[in-house]
Amino acid sequence: MFESTRRLAVFGSHATAPLDGIVSWLVQELGAVAISASSRIVTFLDTFDWRCHDNDLALSCEAVAGSCSLALTLTASATGTTVQTLETPRAPRFARELPESPLRQQLTPILDVRALLPVLQVRYDTRQMAVRDHEAKTVLRIVAEEAWAAPPTHPGEEARVGVTLSLLALRGYPKAARKAAKAIQEKLGAVETADGFLAAAFGAIGRAPGGYSAKLDVALAPEMRADQALNAIFSKLLDTMEQNEAGTIADTDPEFLHDFRVAVRRSRSIFSQIKGVLPSAIAAKFSEELRWLGEVTGPTRDLDVYLITMEDYIQRLPAQVRSYLAPLIAFLREKQQAAHQNLATALKSERYARFVQQWRAYLNTPVPQHVETPFGATAVAEIARNRIWRTFRRAVKEGIAISAQSPACQLHELRITCKKLRYLLEFFQSLFPKDDMKALVTTLKALQDNLGSFQDLEVQRAKLVQLAEEMLALRGTPVRTFFAMGQLFASFEQRQQADREEFQSKFEAFIRAEQSELYRRNFGGAAVTAAEP
Amino acid sequence: MKIVAIYNVKGGVGKTTAAVNLAYLAARDGLRTLIWDLDPQAAATFYFRIKPKIKGGVKRLVHEGKEAGDHVRATDFEHLDMLPADLSYRKMELTLSSEKKPDRLIARIVKPLATEYDALFIDCPPSISLVTESVFARADALLVPVVPTTLSLRTLAQLDEVMAALSTRKPLVLPFFSMVDNRKALHKQIAGQRRHGAHDFLASAIPCASSVERMGVERNPLCVFARTSAAAKAFQQLWSELRARLGC
Numbered sequence: 001m002f003e004s005t006r007r008l009a010v011f012g013s014h015a016t017a018p019l020d021g022i023v024s025w026l027v028q029e030l031g032a033v034a035i036s037a038s039s040r041i042v043t044f045l046d047t048f049d050w051r052c053h054d055n056d057l058a059l060s061c062e063a064v065a066g067s068c069s070l071a072l073t074l075t076a077s078a079t080g081t082t083v084q085t086l087e088t089p090r091a092p093r094f095a096r097e098l099p100e101s102p103l104r105q106q107l108t109p110i111l112d113v114r115a116l117l118p119v120l121q122v123r124y125d126t127r128q129m130a131v132r133d134h135e136a137k138t139v140l141r142i143v144a145e146e147a148w149a150a151p152p153t154h155p156g157e158e159a160r161v162g163v164t165l166s167l168l169a170l171r172g173y174p175k176a177a178r179k180a181a182k183a184i185q186e187k188l189g190a191v192e193t194a195d196g197f198l199a200a201a202f203g204a205i206g207r208a209p210g211g212y213s214a215k216l217d218v219a220l221a222p223e224m225r226a227d228q229a230l231n232a233i234f235s236k237l238l239d240t241m242e243q244n245e246a247g248t249i250a251d252t253d254p255e256f257l258h259d260f261r262v263a264v265r266r267s268r269s270i271f272s273q274i275k276g277v278l279p280s281a282i283a284a285k286f287s288e289e290l291r292w293l294g295e296v297t298g299p300t301r302d303l304d305v306y307l308i309t310m311e312d313y314i315q316r317l318p319a320q321v322r323s324y325l326a327p328l329i330a331f332l333r334e335k336q337q338a339a340h341q342n343l344a345t346a347l348k349s350e351r352y353a354r355f356v357q358q359w360r361a362y363l364n365t366p367v368p369q370h371v372e373t374p375f376g377a378t379a380v381a382e383i384a385r386n387r388i389w390r391t392f393r394r395a396v397k398e399g400i401a402i403s404a405q406s407p408a409c410q411l412h413e414l415r416i417t418c419k420k421l422r423y424l425l426e427f428f429q430s431l432f433p434k435d436d437m438k439a440l441v442t443t444l445k446a447l448q449d450n451l452g453s454f455q456d457l458e459v460q461r462a463k464l465v466q467l468a469e470e471m472l473a474l475r476g477t478p479v480r481t482f483f484a485m486g487q488l489f490a491s492f493e494q495r496q497q498a499d500r501e502e503f504q505s506k507f508e509a510f511i512r513a514e515q516s517e518l519y520r521r522n523f524g525g526a527a528v529t530a531a532e533p
Numbered sequence: 534m535k536i537v538a539i540y541n542v543k544g545g546v547g548k549t550t551a552a553v554n555l556a557y558l559a560a561r562d563g564l565r566t567l568i569w570d571l572d573p574q575a576a577a578t579f580y581f582r583i584k585p586k587i588k589g590g591v592k593r594l595v596h597e598g599k600e601a602g603d604h605v606r607a608t609d610f611e612h613l614d615m616l617p618a619d620l621s622y623r624k625m626e627l628t629l630s631s632e633k634k635p636d637r638l639i640a641r642i643v644k645p646l647a648t649e650y651d652a653l654f655i656d657c658p659p660s661i662s663l664v665t666e667s668v669f670a671r672a673d674a675l676l677v678p679v680v681p682t683t684l685s686l687r688t689l690a691q692l693d694e695v696m697a698a699l700s701t702r703k704p705l706v707l708p709f710f711s712m713v714d715n716r717k718a719l720h721k722q723i724a725g726q727r728r729h730g731a732h733d734f735l736a737s738a739i740p741c742a743s744s745v746e747r748m749g750v751e752r753n754p755l756c757v758f759a760r761t762s763a764a765a766k767a768f769q770q771l772w773s774e775l776r777a778r779l780g781c
């Protein structure tokens with residue numbers, strides 16, 4: 001059996017030496033014999049936002065010789081060691097499509113609802129070699145592998161990554177492995193690699209894994225002119241919209257649309273919350289376009305959320321009951337597809353193209369020397385402080401007024417105010433102490449999650465009744481489906497009740513003394529009441 | 534770890550041939566397999582082209598049992614390792630007679646290997662000694678190749694006597710016919726019958742074949758260089774039967 005494996009990468013001065021050259025060198029210098037040659041193609045998969053990569057994992061997929069199934073391998077990027085393997089009939093798009101297995105268990109929380117996409121294709125030319133003693137006993141196995149990387153969209157555009165020599169030391173024959181490793185390192189200029197392969201492969205095709213983030217992280221300086229600062233934030237948001245456009249149109253997974261919509265909403269929020277910075281004609285024109293985008297993307301998102309909630313909910317049901325809800329899910333999917341059709345049409349429209357082009361052109365134009373708007377030249381920090389402080393105080397006021405008997409709409413109001421506050425904190429985070437901002441966002445987020453869940457359930461309950469009516473009108477839905485929907489309705493109510501009970505504690509955490517003090521210290525007492533809506 | 538000792542007090546009956554091929558087949562099935570060549574003649578070691586030597590000889594193996602793994606060598610086959618023979622094994626008996634609990638010797642030596650391997654095949658020398666008794670005390674099964682002759686059948690009766698005298702736990706005794714020459718009437722007659730005395734023979738029998746003798750030239754298991762030969766198929770059958778009996 002193999003005792004250990006050492007991987008030596010032949011890069012550097014010999015990087016251009018072809019595989020055959022290296023094989024001949026091994027034959028001449030080490031007396032190795034070539035046993036077999038083979039070639040295989042491996043596709044690396046990851047989500048659009050690089051969730052495997054961000055978790056130091058690499059997921060690869062290759063055909064299993066002599067069968068039509070695929071072998072999936074999950075590797076720890078840092079060490080190159082295999083973590084999980086699985087054979088599947090076809091390449092999975094979502095974690096939920098994988099057969100029940102440890103691999104699926106590990107990937108599910110990481111991928112969540114995101115789709116796996118091919119991110120890299122590697123062709124390996126492999127030569128199996130052996131070093132034998134005078135009795136013709138094998139004392140060392142060497143696998144020489146030349147890798148060629150290509151973008152999965154253009155598999156023909158291969159770029160050479162290099163050759164990796166794996167020395168498989170056989171138990172009881174450590175000397176042979178040591179001797180070979182020494183010669184290969186000294187004479188062939190190979191370097192020991194634990195991993196690094198994936199980075200090299202991406203490098204060969206001019207890509208780098210990672211790098212997508214919808215997080216708002218625009219670096220601003222306190223004295224920066226407000227118009228300049230807003231343009232920088234708008235630009236980042238437009239980037240995010242553009243990055244998610246294709247995935248949204250293709251409906252690759254629901255996160256594309258989600259990120260797209262968040263960017264739209266954040267942009268709208270700037271216009272509605274910070275007035276008098278950009279020229280009013282510009283604000284009017286583009287906020288109308290953004291409103292339109294919010295409107296055309298809304299129905300699909302609602303249905304996406306509904307489907308995700310349902311998936312989550314039915315996972316916990318017995319198989320029997322699950323089958324009762326199948327007609328509802330099918331109905332929802334149909335509606336989602338129809339809604340998405342409209343959305344795709346909108347994003348492929350002239351209007352959308354014109355919006356992106358004009359908005360980008362505006363944002364790329366340097367701000368005018370002479371400012372004509374009331375607060376365009378105000379220091380951004382001042383505006384930030386003022387807006388955050390006022391919004392915080394409003395949230396406090398609204399929250400305090402909420403009692404156990406308050407109607408849902410009152411919670412909804414607070415939710416909107418909190419969302420505004422959250423956006424403001426995120427837009428301007430770079431202007432304030434990092435730790436403070438982190439602490440504020442954490443408690444605010446906990447409150448928002450509570451309010452969000454409550455409100456979503458409120459909407460979903462109403463929607464469920466509406467869906468039932470539609471399905472009833474269409475006929476053909478079995479009665480037990482309606483019963484199951486009734487149970488679903490009850491569970492929504494139950495969870496809503498739980499949210500309601502939790503609200504007080506979340507809100508108290510939000511307004512407790514240290515938190516309020518952080519708000520006061522960082523944003524309180526702003527002199528100018530600039531840029532009021 | 535299941536332990537199978539291939540044993541017969543009689544020499545030249547096909548013990549080593551069986552040990553080498555069965556260990557190979559077990560490994561090919563994916564079991565992490567070890568073969569221990571306990572015979573100082575080192576025939577099994579020779580078949581795998583491994584040097585018949587262990588560092589420090591039997592003394593070190595007996596007195597520092599923890600290190601058995603240090604002497605293990607990989608064969609050329611996946612999942613198959615070997616604990617090679619050493620000339621000093623012939624003195625094992627002597628070393629053993631001064632031990633406090635000689636019947637525990639083999640158990641003690643293989644203990645640290647138990648988690649590393651699923652199956653251990655021990656190729657025993659043709660003798661009755663403290664060493665083989667200690668093998669009996671630890672083995673799960675004793676696989677006994679018997680050439681279908683009257684005289685050979687008698688060795689089985691001898692084995693029964695030895696076993697009866699043992700105070701330790703006893704292995705499953707599994708005799709099978711080896712080197713069966715169907716041109717010989719007596720072979721045919723004896724091997725045609727499964728029950729002999731108190732023993733039920735395994736259903737698989739290994740025919741006499743010239744391909745088997747070529748193992749010494751090829752220095753590989755028969756199932757590698759003549760995998761479609763009748764004898765190789767017989768070993769395959771024998772392994773399946775053995776595996777079922779062992780429940781592994």
Ligand SMILES: Nc1ncnc2c1ncn2[C@@H]1O[C@H](COP(=O)(O)OP(=O)(O)OP(=O)(O)O)[C@@H](O)[C@H]1O
Pocket residue numbers: 543544545546547548549550551572576657658659711712713739740741742743745746747748764
């Ligand atoms: N089925 C067979 N057909 C032909 N020849 C065989 C067969 N089995 C074994 N032989 C040959 O008989 C000889 C003895 O076989 P083997 O070494 O397997 O017996 P053994 O019982 O291990 O002997 P020893 O007691 O000396 O260890 C070898 O030359 C071997 O090639």
Ligand SMILES: [Mg+2]
Pocket residue numbers: 548549550572576656657
């Ligand atoms: Mg022998």
